[in-house]
Amino acid sequence: MTGNRVLTFQGPMKLEIKTIDYPKLEDPRGRKIEHGVIIKLVSTNICGSDQHIYHGRFEVPQGMVMGHENTGEVVEVGRDVERIEKGDLVSVPFNVSCGRCRNCKERHTDACENSYVNDLVNCGAYGFNLGGWQGGQADYMLVPYADWNLLKFPDRDQAMEKILDLTLLSDILPTGYHGCIEAGVRTGSTVYIAGAGPVGRCAAASARLLGASCIIVADRLRERLDLVKKCGYETVDTTSATPVPDQIEAILGEREVDAGVDCVGLEAHGYGEEDRDEHSEAVINVLFDIVRAGGAMGIPGIYTNLDPGAPKTDMAKKGELPLAFSKAWIKSPKLTGGQAPVMHYNRDLMMAILWDRMPYLREVANTEVISLEDAPAAYKTFSDGSPKKFVIDPHNMLKKAA
Template identity: 40%
Template sequence: MKALVYEGPRQVKVADVPDARVERPTDVLVRITSTNICGSDLHMYEGRTDLETGRVLGHENLGEVVEVGAGVDRVQVGDRVCLPFNIGCGFCANCEHGRTAYCLTVNPGAAGGVYGYAGMGPYQGGQAEYLRVPFGDFNCLVLPPDAEEKEADYAMLSDIFPTGYHATELADVSVGESVVVFGAGPVGLMAAYSALLRGASKVMVVDRHPDRLQLAADIGAIPVDDSRGPAVEQVLDLTGGTGADKGCECVGYQAHDPDGREEPASTLNDLVGSVRATGAIGVVGLFLPQDPGGPDQLSREGKAVFDLGEFWFKGQRIGTGQANVKAYNRRLRALIHEGRAKPSFLVSHELPLQRGPEAYEHFDRRDEGWTKVILRP
């Protein structure tokens, strides 16, 4: 089958690889019709992880079931399904408590497995013609009859929409509250969108890319351009000096200043400064235990200079970690199906798989107009 494989830093190509197949009775084989490029794919693309060459990338996947193992009971051939990026078994202690991002069985020696991702198990990704889905009955979200009509919307259920929603859940966003989101990439835009869906009275989005800030404005958020002055000061001005009730970190360990200098803890510290006393912060931007390409020794060890004193003094609380997609995807699917949510507003390009290398180049450079890419194998 054709698949997009990692060849080294900033080198991916579409190549022939062994066909994905059913390997265990609980497996499902899916013909991929939509697979998204995620911002976290760029960490691997840029060589900032230990991903081995030859690995098929892609953890945001949707398609049609073409084969099921003998042990699959619920999912049927012909079903259109969206697949959570995190693979769960469904029966370990974490999965039973809804913490499917931290499944204890799919990646021995670690908590959690992901398709096509460094350090998250041996699973190939879905930027390919076919994908093997372990524990298919548990991991496949079967889509409604409008699956083809709204495919670009449902494709966002694999990661980006639930992850943005997870940021608001970690921050405990409630009706009528003000929210500041750092990062107007796809995750940040989905966090802002989710905050609005949850009834936030004011949502501010901090970034410095005009096209992404415009998308934030288009959904009803207030764009905050931090290239025009310190973001904390702008947020305080917009909230009468008190700060936002809640905050979401949607940038991660490659946060940098307007001049391009990496400052891994900058968004965390700016959130501490721009969220009010006793407010809450949700962190879904990726942070790693080690970052060999970090700007200093501390960051290379996965550590950061965090403003703990101010954080403690303000009585704030913080929640972190990958989204447990299955905790949210059924409810978010219902919002799409009933016309209450259209997350595909952030999709800028829908391209054939063969143009994957070109799409990675544009997305990695943050070229204007390249906000979210769907590849169509």
């Protein structure tokens, strides 16, 4: 192997395909790691979280390889790897975790104590400037702690038949599911999901799998709302002059829901016709308003401690949000934020897919397969509000499978 095509960040709204060296079994410090593998990317998706990087809202170094939603075929195995073999088809959780520290042993793989290389963060993720791990929007990538991190698909042929569903296991499906779990979604729950992007749509599918009754998805973009409506969910238009609680009441007969999920994060916008400017705190404050007393909120949407591209105020640029917490406190809410611990859920969700318990997942995900060369243009299309979920096919393996 002599080269590796990769999609690199060169600055806000600027991505370039470059060819770099084929990856080595080395960590970001350059230390040899025999517990790792090299995978050939079968699919690697463009995520809404990638958009925060693309917009210059989440700081990353110039030249970083993008991509944290990765599925691949193992092509090289370190000496200490025992359970993963060449040829295995695997899903790669976007969290980099060691399986050895206290947090990993307690299934908090989103906060691994050994996956980062400095004291600025306490977690690792591919293509995210979290631990220095390069992303997988590429031909090949390194995965450390392979026996621990990788989810092996039990049957390769069966997996390739469902690969456009299984490719969602690396992030957005477990993330949407995690948001629902932390919000307490269960049989009969009424649920408000902020954001009809791919994560929000996976959260809606997860709420359906968990047995929720009324599932309401909110967004400001008509194409996305039309898509989720077509898939059988209720919708709220956040640009409408009608306040969100009034729209919920028109659907549900009451102004509150049991559970709320934030699938937007920073770059959220204000509500109604009079305030469509960006207010990153907008979603959380609406959840404080519309989740019932004693209810819960899952906040898997990304918020960063530094937001250099934030508009308006120094407070926003520091990632500090003016939350209406005093308004919410009286309701005794539960709120859980942060990354989803993908390994907590991915095997169960894989089995649900393989046994057709999520038959409409591909419809609501609305995937479109593209080449690696088409990825920069797809980032722009996604940024403009496309309802598509773009899945990159570096080696034409998805096209061959189809």
